Amino acid sequence: MEEKTINKIIEVAYGGGSLFDKMKIRKLISENSEAKAIYDEYSSTASDVHKLTLEDCPDEIISNSISNLEIKVKNRFFLDLYELLFTKPAYTAAIMAVTSIVIISTIFIDRPQPESLFTPQEVEVADKQVKEALLIVSHLFVKSKDTIKEDVLTNKVSKPLNKGINIVNNLLEEGGEK
Amino acid sequence: MNKEIKYKFLIKQYSNIVYTYALYMMKDKMDADDVTQEVLIKIWDKENSFNILKAKSWIMRTTHNLCIDYLRRRSISYSREISISEEFDDMYNLSDEQNEPESQTHVKFMSEKIKKEIQKLPENLKSVFVLYEINGFKYREISKTLGIPVNSVKVYLMRARKKLQEQLKNYEAQEVL
Numbered sequence: 001m002e003e004k005t006i007n008k009i010i011e012v013a014y015g016g017g018s019l020f021d022k023m024k025i026r027k028l029i030s031e032n033s034e035a036k037a038i039y040d041e042y043s044s045t046a047s048d049v050h051k052l053t054l055e056d057c058p059d060e061i062i063s064n065s066i067s068n069l070e071i072k073v074k075n076r077f078f079l080d081l082y083e084l085l086f087t088k089p090a091y092t093a094a095i096m097a098v099t100s101i102v103i104i105s106t107i108f109i110d111r112p113q114p115e116s117l118f119t120p121q122e123v124e125v126a127d128k129q130v131k132e133a134l135l136i137v138s139h140l141f142v143k144s145k146d147t148i149k150e151d152v153l154t155n156k157v158s159k160p161l162n163k164g165i166n167i168v169n170n171l172l173e174e175g176g177e178k
Numbered sequence: 179m180n181k182e183i184k185y186k187f188l189i190k191q192y193s194n195i196v197y198t199y200a201l202y203m204m205k206d207k208m209d210a211d212d213v214t215q216e217v218l219i220k221i222w223d224k225e226n227s228f229n230i231l232k233a234k235s236w237i238m239r240t241t242h243n244l245c246i247d248y249l250r251r252r253s254i255s256y257s258r259e260i261s262i263s264e265e266f267d268d269m270y271n272l273s274d275e276q277n278e279p280e281s282q283t284h285v286k287f288m289s290e291k292i293k294k295e296i297q298k299l300p301e302n303l304k305s306v307f308v309l310y311e312i313n314g315f316k317y318r319e320i321s322k323t324l325g326i327p328v329n330s331v332k333v334y335l336m337r338a339r340k341k342l343q344e345q346l347k348n349y350e351a352q353e354v355l
Contacts, residue, residue: 007336010336010339010340011336014311014339041343042339042343045292045339045342045343045346048288048289048291048292049292049296049311049312049342050311051285051288051289052289052292052293052311052312054194054195054197054198054312054313055194055197055198055201056194056197057193057194057196057197057214058197058211061193061197061211061214061215061218062189062193062218064215065189065215065218065219065222066186066189068219068222
């Protein structure tokens with residue numbers, strides 16, 4: 001029998017192969033006693049092999065691993081914190097941003113509103129007094145402007161200046177005649 | 179916290195597969211225990227370096243590599259005497275007196291015989307055979323785990339089946355004698 005055919009018989013005996021292969025091998029073993037003997041032999045072994053199950057991993061190995069893991073997790077707390085703060089700038093930036101927002105919100109939003117110290121009537125009186133004071137100041141400014149314009153500039157500056165210029169002019173004219 | 183959940187999930191999912199593979203490869207319970215423990219530690223240490231979807235092949239590749247390392251070390255200085263068969267014997271003896279004693283005893287006897295013969299297979303054939311027939315891996319998964327082409331996996335599997343059959347024949351011949 002060809003090696004290829006034997007391999008196919010073994011494959012089918014172990015439950016493998018395509019549907020076509022299975023049909024072909026079934027036909028072959030029904031006609032060929034040698035093929036049937038090979039098939040039966042391997043099929044029996046395959047059946048025993050397929051009854052084998054996974055071995056259970058001893059509990060102590062698993063519990064040792066879990067307890068090691070818990071120790072490592074405890075020891076890693078500060079290392080994780082360090083990594084979080086210094087090796088991942090994005091996290092640090094995010095934490096800083098959140099902290100800043102919280103501080104600013106606390107200052108501006110939670111700040112207690114000052115209670116009003118004056119009654120509306122007092123505020124109205126004060127307002128009136130401020131307006132009067134401003135009116136007085138305004139009046140003083142206007143008066144000062146008029147004084148400067150009419151008294152200081154006209155009488156104290158323009159007139160003596162004109163007088164002086166006229167004297168100079170007369171002297172020059174007299175000098176020219178002589 | 180997320181890492182712990184992932185780790186516990188991986189342990190629950192793969193510890194038996196790892197242990198079974200190690201037991202068949204090492205033929206020694208103590209070595210299998212050591213390999214399994216080491217694999218579980220490696221899973222924790224390297225958990226971030228592999229995708230959970232590819233965990234199966236990563237874990238089995240690690241297990242296979244560790245088994246090979248242990249076998250090499252053992253070939254240099256081998257001193258232990260406890261064999262996998264003794265481990266299996268112990269397990270059968272412990273639970274031998276349960277219901278349906280005759281059929282159970284027969285099944286256990288056959289299983290023991292098969293296990294003993296599987297562990298006698300050459301390493302390259304045994305790794306493929308155990309992964310395919312006992313751990314239920316597919317050709318492609320075995321190929322990724324062992325780093326060999328899919329066609330080689332098929333060839334090794336066929337050789338392993340033939341070799342196992344041959345060994346069982348010899349075993350039966352010896353039993354008759």
